[in-house]
Amino acid sequence: MPEQRHAARAHLVPFAVWMALLFLLPILEVPSGLGYAVRTAVCLLLLVGLRPWRWYEAFRLRHAWLALAVGVAVCAVWVLPESPWIGGGGGVQRLYLKYCVLPFGKLPEPVLFPPCAPENCGWLLTVTRLVGSAFVIAAIEEFFWRGFLYRWLLRQDFLSVGLGVFGARAFVLTAVLFGFEHNRWLAGILAGLAYGWLAVRTRDLWAAALAHVVTNLLLGVYVLTTGQYGFW
Numbered sequence: 001m002p003e004q005r006h007a008a009r010a011h012l013v014p015f016a017v018w019m020a021l022l023f024l025l026p027i028l029e030v031p032s033g034l035g036y037a038v039r040t041a042v043c044l045l046l047l048v049g050l051r052p053w054r055w056y057e058a059f060r061l062r063h064a065w066l067a068l069a070v071g072v073a074v075c076a077v078w079v080l081p082e083s084p085w086i087g088g089g090g091g092v093q094r095l096y097l098k099y100c101v102l103p104f105g106k107l108p109e110p111v112l113f114p115p116c117a118p119e120n121c122g123w124l125l126t127v128t129r130l131v132g133s134a135f136v137i138a139a140i141e142e143f144f145w146r147g148f149l150y151r152w153l154l155r156q157d158f159l160s161v162g163l164g165v166f167g168a169r170a171f172v173l174t175a176v177l178f179g180f181e182h183n184r185w186l187a188g189i190l191a192g193l194a195y196g197w198l199a200v201r202t203r204d205l206w207a208a209a210l211a212h213v214v215t216n217l218l219l220g221v222y223v224l225t226t227g228q229y230g231f232w
Contacts, residue, residue, distance in 0.1 A: 003159070007159055008052065010051060012188075014046040014047045016139045017042060017043055018039055018140060022039065025039070032116065033129065036116065038129060040131070040132030043065065047140055055159060056147070056206065057204070058206070059204065060204055063206075067214070071212065071214025071215045072214060075215045075218040078184065078187045078191070078215070079219065081187070083099065088111040101183055101185075102183040102185055110230075114232065122148065129220070130217070133220055135213055138215075139209050139213070141178070145177075147205050150171065150174040153167070153170035154170050163199055163200065163205060176189055196208070
């Protein structure tokens with residue numbers, strides 16, 4: 001049991017602190033760009049200090065291509081419904097934006113002053129935003145959602161549950177909760193299903209983490225090259 005509690009803390013704490021700072025820093029009126037840098041630094045230190053990867057085998061290179069493919073596919077699912085190439089702002093796209101992007105029933109407001117754009121916060125904070133979303137929170141989320149919560153829903157002594165074990169109810173619930181962590185809830189649920197499938201299929205949490213990193217990195221590059229800061 002002490003081992004279970006220690007492992008649970010290692011999986012939970014970085015994610016819990018990230019979410020707490022997400023709500024706390026705006027209350028303290030910390031600028032958004034700086035706030036993301038603070039969250040990234042604090043939670044990276046927690047992740048490195050707690051080392052949740054101790055309970056997993058090393059990444060298996062044979063899973064890299066599948067992880068890359070899933071990561072690219074999830075990025076496409078995230079971006080294409082809002083792109084000018086799909087729908088071009090027509091009725092279907094408006095319905096998607098109104099009901100599949102939180103808050104429900106309201107079209108997203110245009111981002112007039114993107115806080116993480118380099119012209120508003122400087123390239124250092126913009127690059128930190130990109131690195132934090134691609135390499136820090138992606139790993140933290142995989143250790144929490146797929147490494148801990150999914151297996152904990154199957155059995156509270158979660159370390160005894162292999163990554164290849166499939167439980168439909170826990171699998172879907174984890175994906176739905178993951179989806180509603182994001183304002184684009186439908187894309188988030190599909191992403192949660194994809195990352196969860198990859199973890200179960202490969203029995204390798206690092207494969208899911210790599211896919212998540214690829215998605216977030218590509219999404220960040222898309223934001224910076226197109227100016228679509230609504231995704232950030």
